[in-house]
Amino acid sequence: MTLHRPIHADAKTTMETEVLHLRRRLAKAHRILTAGGIWPLTKGHVSARIPGTDKVLILGHIHSEGRSLIDTDVDDIVTVDIEGNWLEGRIEPVDERFLHLEIMKARPDVTSVVHAHPTYATAFGIAGVNILPVGNRGAIFAPEVPILDFDRQIDTPERGRMARDAIGDGLALVLKNHGVAVCGDSIENAVIATFSLEETAQLHWIAARLGTVQKISTGEVRSVLTGARKEEFYSHVWGHYERLDPWHSATPSGGHGSHS
Numbered sequence: 356m357t358l359h360r361p362i363h364a365d366a367k368t369t370m371e372t373e374v375l376h377l378r379r380r381l382a383k384a385h386r387i388l389t390a391g392g393i394w395p396l397t398k399g400h401v402s403a404r405i406p407g408t409d410k411v412l413i414l415g416h417i418h419s420e421g422r423s424l425i426d427t428d429v430d431d432i433v434t435v436d437i438e439g440n441w442l443e444g445r446i447e448p449v450d451e452r453f454l455h456l457e458i459m460k461a462r463p464d465v466t467s468v469v470h471a472h473p474t475y476a477t478a479f480g481i482a483g484v485n486i487l488p489v490g491n492r493g494a495i496f497a498p499e500v501p502i503l504d505f506d507r508q509i510d511t512p513e514r515g516r517m518a519r520d521a522i523g524d525g526l527a528l529v530l531k532n533h534g535v536a537v538c539g540d541s542i543e544n545a546v547i548a549t550f551s552l553e554e555t556a557q558l559h560w561i562a563a564r565l566g567t568v569q570k571i572s573t574g575e576v577r578s579v580l581t582g583a584r585k586e587e588f589y590s591h592v593w594g595h596y597e598r599l600d601p602w603h604s605a606t607p608s609g610g611h612g613s614h615s
Protein backbone atom coordinates (compact mmCIF):
# COMPACT_ATOMS: atom_id res chain seq x y z
CA MET A 356 0.00 0.00 0.00
CA THR A 357 1.30 3.41 -0.91
CA LEU A 358 0.82 6.31 1.44
CA HIS A 359 -0.23 9.50 -0.26
CA ARG A 360 0.20 12.67 1.70
CA PRO A 361 -2.15 15.37 0.55
CA ILE A 362 -0.31 17.95 -1.55
CA HIS A 363 -1.53 20.82 0.60
CA ALA A 364 0.06 19.19 3.67
CA ASP A 365 3.43 19.16 1.93
CA ALA A 366 2.99 22.76 0.90
CA LYS A 367 2.13 23.65 4.50
CA THR A 368 5.24 21.91 5.81
CA THR A 369 7.41 23.69 3.27
CA MET A 370 5.90 27.02 4.26
CA GLU A 371 6.41 26.33 7.98
CA THR A 372 10.04 25.42 7.36
CA GLU A 373 10.54 28.58 5.30
CA VAL A 374 8.98 30.76 7.99
CA LEU A 375 11.09 29.15 10.74
CA HIS A 376 14.17 29.81 8.65
CA LEU A 377 13.13 33.47 8.30
CA ARG A 378 12.53 33.74 12.05
CA ARG A 379 16.02 32.40 12.75
CA ARG A 380 17.58 34.92 10.37
CA LEU A 381 15.51 37.70 11.88
CA ALA A 382 16.44 36.82 15.48
CA LYS A 383 20.07 36.67 14.42
CA ALA A 384 19.81 40.12 12.78
CA HIS A 385 18.74 41.55 16.16
CA ARG A 386 21.71 39.93 17.92
CA ILE A 387 24.15 41.21 15.29
CA LEU A 388 22.84 44.78 15.36
CA THR A 389 23.01 44.72 19.17
CA ALA A 390 26.57 43.38 19.20
CA GLY A 391 27.50 46.04 16.64
CA GLY A 392 26.30 48.80 18.97
CA ILE A 393 23.79 50.12 16.47
CA TRP A 394 21.08 50.73 19.03
CA PRO A 395 21.97 52.19 22.41
CA LEU A 396 19.95 50.52 25.19
CA THR A 397 19.45 47.77 22.61
CA LYS A 398 16.22 49.30 21.44
CA GLY A 399 15.13 48.81 17.86
CA HIS A 400 13.62 46.16 15.64
CA VAL A 401 13.84 44.39 12.31
CA SER A 402 11.03 43.00 10.17
CA ALA A 403 10.77 40.56 7.28
CA ARG A 404 7.98 39.95 4.80
CA ILE A 405 6.89 36.32 4.49
CA PRO A 406 7.25 35.71 0.73
CA GLY A 407 4.02 35.36 -1.21
CA THR A 408 1.83 36.54 1.67
CA ASP A 409 0.65 39.77 3.25
CA LYS A 410 2.19 38.69 6.55
CA VAL A 411 5.26 40.14 8.18
CA LEU A 412 7.55 38.81 10.91
CA ILE A 413 8.63 41.39 13.45
CA LEU A 414 10.08 41.62 16.94
CA GLY A 415 7.70 41.15 19.84
CA HIS A 416 7.69 43.87 22.48
CA ILE A 417 10.43 42.14 24.48
CA HIS A 418 11.79 45.51 25.64
CA SER A 419 8.86 45.53 28.05
CA GLU A 420 10.32 42.40 29.64
CA GLY A 421 13.53 44.29 30.34
CA ARG A 422 15.39 42.03 27.94
CA SER A 423 18.46 42.85 25.90
CA LEU A 424 18.23 42.12 22.19
CA ILE A 425 21.60 40.37 22.43
CA ASP A 426 19.59 37.25 23.34
CA THR A 427 16.86 37.55 20.70
CA ASP A 428 15.57 34.09 19.76
CA VAL A 429 12.88 32.75 17.44
CA ASP A 430 10.26 32.87 20.20
CA ASP A 431 10.71 36.64 20.36
CA ILE A 432 9.60 37.04 16.75
CA VAL A 433 5.87 37.42 16.09
CA THR A 434 3.65 37.53 13.02
CA VAL A 435 1.45 40.46 12.01
CA ASP A 436 -0.58 41.15 8.90
CA ILE A 437 0.31 44.09 6.70
CA GLU A 438 -2.24 46.24 8.56
CA GLY A 439 -0.47 45.59 11.86
CA ASN A 440 -2.87 43.08 13.41
CA TRP A 441 -1.14 40.59 15.71
CA LEU A 442 -1.65 37.09 14.27
CA GLU A 443 0.80 34.82 16.07
CA GLY A 444 3.44 34.89 18.77
CA ARG A 445 3.77 34.82 22.53
CA ILE A 446 4.08 38.58 23.04
CA GLU A 447 2.47 41.55 21.33
CA PRO A 448 4.37 43.12 18.42
CA VAL A 449 6.33 46.35 18.86
CA ASP A 450 4.24 49.52 18.70
CA GLU A 451 6.32 50.96 15.89
CA ARG A 452 5.44 48.15 13.48
CA PHE A 453 3.64 50.70 11.30
CA LEU A 454 6.98 52.22 10.31
CA HIS A 455 7.91 48.88 8.75
CA LEU A 456 4.51 47.97 7.36
CA GLU A 457 3.63 51.20 5.56
CA ILE A 458 7.00 51.20 3.81
CA MET A 459 6.57 47.54 2.77
CA LYS A 460 3.05 48.20 1.54
CA ALA A 461 4.27 50.89 -0.81
CA ARG A 462 7.51 49.17 -1.82
CA PRO A 463 7.34 45.62 -3.23
CA ASP A 464 11.15 45.75 -3.53
CA VAL A 465 11.49 46.06 0.25
CA THR A 466 11.26 42.76 2.11
CA SER A 467 13.00 43.83 5.31
CA VAL A 468 13.19 47.02 7.36
CA VAL A 469 15.49 47.91 10.24
CA HIS A 470 14.52 50.55 12.77
CA ALA A 471 17.44 51.59 14.94
CA HIS A 472 18.83 54.54 16.89
CA PRO A 473 22.47 54.84 15.83
CA THR A 474 24.19 57.85 17.37
CA TYR A 475 25.82 59.57 14.38
CA ALA A 476 23.01 59.12 11.88
CA THR A 477 20.49 60.31 14.46
CA ALA A 478 22.63 63.38 15.22
CA PHE A 479 22.36 64.45 11.57
CA GLY A 480 18.59 64.51 11.94
CA ILE A 481 18.84 66.60 15.10
CA ALA A 482 21.02 69.11 13.26
CA GLY A 483 18.81 69.04 10.16
CA VAL A 484 21.72 68.02 7.93
CA ASN A 485 21.18 65.32 5.31
CA ILE A 486 23.72 62.49 5.29
CA LEU A 487 25.53 62.52 1.93
CA PRO A 488 26.96 59.59 -0.04
CA VAL A 489 30.59 59.70 1.10
CA GLY A 490 33.29 57.10 1.65
CA ASN A 491 33.39 53.45 0.74
CA ARG A 492 29.92 52.55 1.90
CA GLY A 493 27.95 55.69 1.09
CA ALA A 494 26.98 55.22 -2.55
CA ILE A 495 23.77 53.37 -1.74
CA PHE A 496 22.45 56.47 0.03
CA ALA A 497 22.71 58.80 -2.99
CA PRO A 498 21.66 61.48 -3.54
CA GLU A 499 21.17 62.06 0.21
CA VAL A 500 19.32 60.61 3.18
CA PRO A 501 16.02 62.43 3.81
CA ILE A 502 14.98 63.57 7.29
CA LEU A 503 11.46 63.25 8.66
CA ASP A 504 10.80 66.35 10.72
CA PHE A 505 8.67 64.56 13.28
CA ASP A 506 10.10 63.42 16.59
CA ARG A 507 7.53 61.06 18.02
CA GLN A 508 7.08 57.30 17.84
CA ILE A 509 5.88 55.91 14.51
CA ASP A 510 3.16 53.90 16.21
CA THR A 511 0.08 54.51 14.03
CA PRO A 512 -0.65 53.80 10.35
CA GLU A 513 -0.88 57.53 9.71
CA ARG A 514 2.59 58.14 11.12
CA GLY A 515 3.85 55.15 9.18
CA ARG A 516 2.61 56.81 5.99
CA MET A 517 4.50 59.98 6.88
CA ALA A 518 7.68 57.93 7.06
CA ARG A 519 6.79 56.14 3.83
CA ASP A 520 6.33 59.46 2.02
CA ALA A 521 9.58 60.82 3.42
CA ILE A 522 11.70 57.82 2.41
CA GLY A 523 10.17 57.66 -1.10
CA ASP A 524 12.13 55.16 -3.15
CA GLY A 525 15.27 55.64 -1.05
CA LEU A 526 17.04 53.13 1.15
CA ALA A 527 17.17 55.07 4.39
CA LEU A 528 15.41 57.73 6.40
CA VAL A 529 16.48 59.69 9.46
CA LEU A 530 13.74 60.36 12.00
CA LYS A 531 14.50 63.64 13.74
CA ASN A 532 15.48 63.24 17.41
CA HIS A 533 14.70 59.56 17.19
CA GLY A 534 16.59 57.19 14.89
CA VAL A 535 16.57 55.70 11.42
CA ALA A 536 14.67 53.37 9.13
CA VAL A 537 16.67 51.35 6.62
CA CYS A 538 15.30 49.09 3.86
CA GLY A 539 16.63 45.94 2.25
CA ASP A 540 15.64 43.28 -0.23
CA SER A 541 16.65 40.72 2.39
CA ILE A 542 17.14 40.72 6.17
CA GLU A 543 20.90 40.53 5.76
CA ASN A 544 21.05 43.40 3.28
CA ALA A 545 18.92 45.62 5.51
CA VAL A 546 21.35 44.91 8.38
CA ILE A 547 24.38 45.65 6.19
CA ALA A 548 22.80 48.89 4.94
CA THR A 549 22.12 49.96 8.53
CA PHE A 550 25.77 49.54 9.51
CA SER A 551 26.78 51.29 6.28
CA LEU A 552 24.51 54.23 7.08
CA GLU A 553 26.10 54.76 10.50
CA GLU A 554 29.59 54.43 9.02
CA THR A 555 28.71 56.95 6.31
CA ALA A 556 27.33 59.39 8.88
CA GLN A 557 30.53 59.11 10.94
CA LEU A 558 32.71 59.78 7.89
CA HIS A 559 30.55 62.72 6.84
CA TRP A 560 30.84 64.17 10.36
CA ILE A 561 34.61 63.78 10.53
CA ALA A 562 35.13 65.14 7.00
CA ALA A 563 32.96 68.16 7.78
CA ARG A 564 35.28 69.00 10.71
CA LEU A 565 38.25 68.96 8.32
CA GLY A 566 36.89 70.83 5.35
CA THR A 567 34.32 70.75 2.59
CA VAL A 568 32.38 67.50 2.29
CA GLN A 569 32.69 66.16 -1.23
CA LYS A 570 30.23 63.48 -2.30
CA ILE A 571 31.07 60.34 -4.24
CA SER A 572 30.91 61.06 -7.96
CA THR A 573 27.73 60.26 -9.85
CA GLY A 574 29.60 57.72 -12.00
CA GLU A 575 30.87 55.84 -8.96
CA VAL A 576 27.42 55.87 -7.38
CA ARG A 577 25.94 54.43 -10.56
CA SER A 578 28.63 51.77 -10.70
CA VAL A 579 28.05 50.66 -7.08
CA LEU A 580 24.30 50.52 -7.56
CA THR A 581 24.36 48.19 -10.54
CA GLY A 582 25.42 44.69 -11.45
CA ALA A 583 28.32 42.87 -9.85
CA ARG A 584 29.39 45.81 -7.73
CA LYS A 585 26.00 45.97 -6.09
CA GLU A 586 26.17 42.24 -5.37
CA GLU A 587 29.66 42.68 -3.92
CA PHE A 588 28.59 45.62 -1.80
CA TYR A 589 26.41 43.27 0.21
CA SER A 590 27.78 39.76 -0.21
CA HIS A 591 31.42 40.55 0.53
CA VAL A 592 30.77 41.91 4.00
CA TRP A 593 28.09 39.64 5.43
CA GLY A 594 30.63 37.24 6.89
CA HIS A 595 32.16 40.11 8.84
CA TYR A 596 28.85 41.08 10.44
CA GLU A 597 27.80 37.48 10.96
CA ARG A 598 30.78 36.95 13.23
CA LEU A 599 29.43 39.62 15.56
CA ASP A 600 26.59 37.26 16.47
CA PRO A 601 27.41 35.94 19.96
CA TRP A 602 25.89 32.62 18.92
CA HIS A 603 27.97 32.40 15.75
CA SER A 604 30.65 30.02 17.02
CA ALA A 605 28.01 27.30 17.36
CA THR A 606 28.34 26.61 13.63
CA PRO A 607 31.60 26.52 11.70
CA SER A 608 30.33 27.75 8.35
CA GLY A 609 28.52 30.98 7.55
CA GLY A 610 26.21 31.90 4.71
CA HIS A 611 22.88 33.61 4.78
CA GLY A 612 20.60 32.13 7.36
CA SER A 613 22.45 28.88 7.83
CA HIS A 614 22.80 29.40 11.56
CA SER A 615 19.96 29.04 14.02
Ligand SMILES: [Zn+2]
Nearest residue numbers: 451470533534
Ligand atom coordinates in the same frame (compact mmCIF):
# COMPACT_ATOMS: atom_id res chain seq x y z
ZN1 LIG B 1 12.23 54.08 17.70
